[in-house]
Amino acid sequence: MSLLTDLRESVPSRAFGPGDSEFDAGRTVFAGVGEPDAVVRPHTVGEVAEAVARAAAAGQAIAVRSGGHGLLPVEDGLVIDLAEFTSIDVGDDGLVTVGGGAHWGDIATALAPRGLGISSGDTRDVGVGGLTLGGGIGWLVRAHGLAVDALREVELVTAAGEVLTVNAESHPDLFWAVRGGGGNFGVVTRFTFQAAPADGLVGGHVMFDTTDVAAVIRAWRDVMRAGPDALNSSLMLMPPFAPEIPSGPQLAVATRGTEDELRRLLAPLLSLPSVTSVSLSPVTLGDLLEDAPPGKPPFQFVGGNGFVPELTDEAIGVIAAQFAREVPTMVLLRALGGAFSRISPDATAIAYREAEALLIVNAIVAPDAAPEQVAALKAGSDAALAFTHGAYGGFSPERGDDVTRSMYPPATFERLRRVKAQVDPGNVFRQNHNIPPAD
Ligand SMILES: Cc1cc2nc3c(=O)[nH]c(=O)nc-3n(C[C@H](O)[C@H](O)[C@H](O)COP(=O)(O)OP(=O)(O)OC[C@H]3O[C@@H](n4cnc5c(N)ncnc54)[C@H](O)[C@@H]3O)c2cc1C
Structure with missing residues (x-):
């Protein structure tokens, strides 16, 4: 029996295949359209568990x-689409407490009347699931840490279809792993966060011309170190790219306080x-969050990302030179x-905590x-990335063992593998x- 036929019997009216609009919605992410065999859009945790158990078996x-807003379309198998899990x-x-399919813009809107916020990303439409499990770097990261913090x-x-409540006391190793280990450990149907004060914000943009890009980066570093x-x-x-997009250094900034205080900083x-x-x-x-572009731009991006432990003048010179490249x-x-940076490197799976950028x-x-x-071009980008450690998976658009390993120090990676072996020994959550599970 095909997976789709099995799921149509075991989770009736929740399983979809080619020709169904739910199938197309479930297989489409920011980076493109995937090729799964089936999409299930469950309404209950029990339906999630049933679908997972069937596919895993x-x-x-x-x-x-x-x-x-993931960057890795699926290649086969089952997609569990959490479109119905959007409660806040x-x-x-x-x-x-939010459903595993909620969007950050809706969370910001729900918290605004209480003057609260949760550190998340920069973009309204990104989902709570992928961003949080990958770490979550956004507007409040210096004020309150990552989303996982x-x-x-x-x-x-x-993978066995068990429903677990996971926190610092219950399954602590698994709680450590989901905070930065991505979607490797199961389907998260519900997230509970501690919100923090996020009212009284002032922010906006400062634009610069390209006469001395290195001087802008140095001044930015000094402002952020002292702030x-x-x-x-x-x-x-922003390189000269298209006439309608302004080019040159562009600062996006926000703090709590008044405009005068921000100008002084x-x-x-x-x-x-x-x-x-x-x-x-x-x-x-909510104002600070941007709308995502409609989809991946039709270009090839050659480069990568990494955590900068110290933004030295030498590093700044090399980074500024990137901007002057012909391409x-x-x-x-x-x-x-x-x-x-005040969170211990072994408190969560995001370990490169010493970074200033x-x-x-x-x-x-x-x-x-x-x-x-x-x-x-890769060699040119690598010259700047040589001043970094590790990589942030949320901005890494390629699969591969070397890509995943680059995201974690070796000891963190091995610890993640041991947790993976406990909860997903068959590696069904592999897309x-x-x-990979430890041997
Ligand atoms: C336009 C844009 C802006 C971005 N801005 C930021 C930013 O400011 N900060 C930042 O940190 N990242 C940012 N990212 C990266 C983003 O965090 C990742 O692409 C993330 O995976 C997207 O999450 P999603 O839930 O929207 O995507 P989805 O495609 O729905 O999920 C991506 C992957 O996450 C896993 N996953 C998602 N939900 C669950 C769940 N409930 N349980 C288990 N696994 C799950 C799965 O492996 C899935 O394949 C941005 C990405 C884009 C495209």
């Missing part, structure tokens, strides 16, 4: 869809002669440090660029940055 791969419950104690509990369906944890920002070096940046515009005003966390190259520096560098070329050109 048949030896099929199982993938999960939460917000659908805010408790008086600031504990927020705010996580208190998950409800997780294992309070509440000061969060990222610096994008940013003074070394604002006094640079290359500043072309400043736009700062009171904002909410348009996009560079993003996301400020870390603050609360992010995350660096993303990508040359943009046509999909059919010659291999020699791609290799030359991700895969952690």
Whole structure:
């Protein structure tokens, strides 16, 4: 019996195949359209468990869809689409319980009336599932750490179809692993976070011309080093790319306080002669979140990302040189440090906690660029990435053992493999940055 036929019997009216609109919705993510054998859109945890148990018994791969902004479309097997798991419950104690398919924009909207927020990403439509399990780097990362640092509990369906409540006391190793180990350990149907104060924000953008890009990066580094944890920002070096998109260094910034206070914190940046515009005003966390582009742009990105332990003047020189390359190259520096760095490297699976920034560098070329050109560009990006450790999987659009290993120090990777062997020895949750079970 095919997987789809089996699922149509075991989870009636929740299983979908080719020709069904739910099938197409479930197999489509930001990076493209996958090729699963079946999509199940459950309404209850029991239905999730039933579908998982059936697919696992048949030896099929199982993938999960939460917000659908993943970078790795599935290749076969079953997709569990959590589109019906979007509830958001805010408790008086600031504990927020959300379904595994909720979106961060909706969570920000639900928390705003109480002046609360959860550290998440920068984009409204991204799902709670993929972003949280991968770590979650966003607007409140220096103020409150990663999304996983705010996580208190998950409800997780294992490969055996068991429903577990996982927290610091119950299955602590598994709780450690889901905080950064991605979707390797089961289907998370419910997340509980501790929300934090996120009211009284002020933020916006500062734009610069390209006369001295290195000076902008140095001033940004110094501002962020001297600034309070509440000061969060990222610096994008946008190449000349399309006439309608402004190019040059672009600062996105926010803090708690007044506009005058923010201007004082940013003074070394604002006094640079290359500043072309400043736009700062009171904002909410929801205002800061952006809409995602409609899908992956039709280009090839050649580069990668990594955690920068120390943004030295030498590193800044090499990073600035990326921007001057002939081929348009996009560079993003996301400020870390603050609360992010006060979490112990072994408290969660995200271990590169000493970093003061995350660096993303990508040359943009046509999909059919010659291999020699791609290799030359890769070498250029690698020159900047040489100043980094590890990689952030949420921004790594390729599968492969070397990619997954690059995300974790060796001891963390081996610990993840041991947890994986306990909850998914058959590696059915493998359509991700895969952690193979320990032997
Ligand atoms: C436009 C855009 C902006 C982004 N911005 C940020 C950002 O600011 N900060 C940041 O940290 N990341 C960011 N990312 C990366 C993002 O966190 C990852 O791509 C993430 O996987 C997307 O999560 P999702 O739930 O939307 O995607 P999905 O495609 O639904 O899921 C991705 C993968 O996560 C796993 N997964 C998802 N939900 C569950 C679940 N409930 N249980 C088990 N496994 C699950 C599965 O392996 C799945 O294949 C961005 C990505 C895009 C496309």
